[in-house]
Amino acid sequence: MKRSIRRLCTLGVWILMPTVVAAQGTTGSISGTVTDPQKAVVPGVTILVQQVETGAERTLVSDEHGRYTVLNLSPGPYKISATLAGFRSVIRDQLTVTIGKDLLVDIEMGLGGLKEEVTVAGETSNVSLGSTTSGGVVTTRQISELPLNGRSFMQLATLQPGVITSRGTAKDFTGGFGSTQLAIGGARPEQTGYLMDGTNIADISDKAPSSLSGVLLGVDTVQEFSVQTHGYSAEFGRAAGGVMSTVTKSGTNQMRGSLFEFHRGDGLDSRNYFATGDLPPFQRDQFGGTVGGPILTSKLFYFGAYEQLRERNAVTQHARLPNALAHQGIVPNANGVPVNVGVHATTRPYLDLLFPIPDGVDFGDGTAELVHSHQDPTDEHFGVVKFDYNLGRKDTLMVRWSRDDSKTVLSQSHPDFFEHTTTNTRYFTMQDQHLFSGNLLNMLRFAANRTARTDDLLPTIDIPTSLYFSTDPQWDYFDVASPTLADTIHQTTESSERGTSFEVPASLVSGTTYYTILRVTGGATDWIPLPGTVTAC
DSSP: OOOOEEEEEEEEEEOOOOEEOSSOSSOEEEEEEEEOTTOOBOOSOEEEEEETTTOOEEEEEOOTTSEEEEEEEOSEEEEEEEEOTTBOEEEEEEEEEOTTOEEEOOEEOOBSOTTOEEEEESOOBOOOTTOOOEEEEEOHHHHHHSOOTTSOGGGGGGGSTTEEEOGGGSSBTTTBSSTTOEEETTOOGGGEEEEETTEEOOOTTSSOOOOTTSSOOOGGGEEEEEEEEEOOOTTSTTOSSEEEEEEEOOOOSSOEEEEEEEEEEGGGOOOOTTOOSSOOOEEEEEEEEEEEEEEETTTEEEEEEEEEEEEEEEEEEEEEEEOHHHHTTEEEOTTSOEEEOOOOTTTHHHHHHHSOOOOSOBOSSSEEEEEEEEEEEEEEEEEEEEEEEEOSSSEEEEEEEEEEEEEEEEEOSSTTEEEEEEEEEEEEEEEEEEEEETTEEEEEEEEEEEEEEEEEEEESSOOOGGGOSSSSOOOOOOOOSOTTSOOOOOOOOOEEEEEEEEEEEEEEEETTEEEEEEEEEEEEEEEEOOTTOOOOO
């Protein structure tokens, strides 16, 4: 009977001190100064900022020094309108906001009537004067146009200085299954923070989310993401190495979508330099699509995406097993002379059933090599659903749910056993943003994540119950180094981990000061450990 252990991993409530910042981890900002032709500042100018694709608007007035700042703007194209009696209206168009960056847009207003209008396209500065954060932003164009092996957008993070893939966690049941584990500035992968739409998406081991395919799917769902290597503000707790922040796409007033299919096969690959013979069979297909648009024009939007990965990879395994003479009880002694030591009656059924006779190279010590090939299948399903609701100029609401399921069957060196592994992740985030005034807004988020993994080693043959050591028919295997060595056949219990976490961050932005007024986090983990394993919190 399986044993289950539950632990409460974290539970905390923090009220933090204010931090001066230029922009949030999932949003950007626009700031600047309004002047007249003589470069004198112009206070009291009404500034209207509009998101071009969704129609969302924000209104504020320049202060006594002619300055204005618009915080917490979602990434995308914007335009600004500036109006004041006695001056010509000015429109700044073709402005692009990116996450974690402050877009500097100065406005010069000439004398004239309100009906006179001046439009200026582009001509902005991307220098963030109010930020000391080091890092960079990977834009939508880079994500869609740069080639990605396996379509894992996290590979683009390594374009930033100081960011590398941690090879030490290439495949680890408790720490990821591929190239998604990032080390920033020499820190451990566990010290890298991973955010999606402002909430934590780290896995059970507090490492990057990953799947059995070794990639992080959903490249077509990412608007853009930023990598902050150091110098980031206190709002990004839990991350001593760096922070990777991702923003998912949203629907717009124009309905749009895409369909795709990416194929890779052995017919397109070249032979490894050290390989001999024909190429091993290999096939990978990734297909899916996205769709987004309005439910209510300029009010309610939807976005959805689905992607599936199918990979079939032929793997050649090498096993060292007792040879035909060893099955008869004949093994060489220390001088290499064959001696009939016999086979114990208790051992005979295990030897005959669990150790097939090898037909490869004989090592001269009672063992020989068995070479066998198998096709290791990997399947993954990924999906995202997101809704954005503009309740007015003061309130916006966002709800996003994503799911990723993967499974694989891996052949082992022993031909009679295969490793069956599955992963399941669920991410739910809800965000409400309320604007009290042009310089004061509140943001409240709620996130709930669910991660589950199972790992089991199963035989490909029928094992009689008379050979079981317990009522739980789980088996392990071992390679024989020499028939003279005393080894033990092990039985194992299925390894399973299930973790649930939640997060409730609340923040207040006043002018250029960011206050984390409340942050509640918690979670619980259930898992079934291997026999003899001591698990402690």
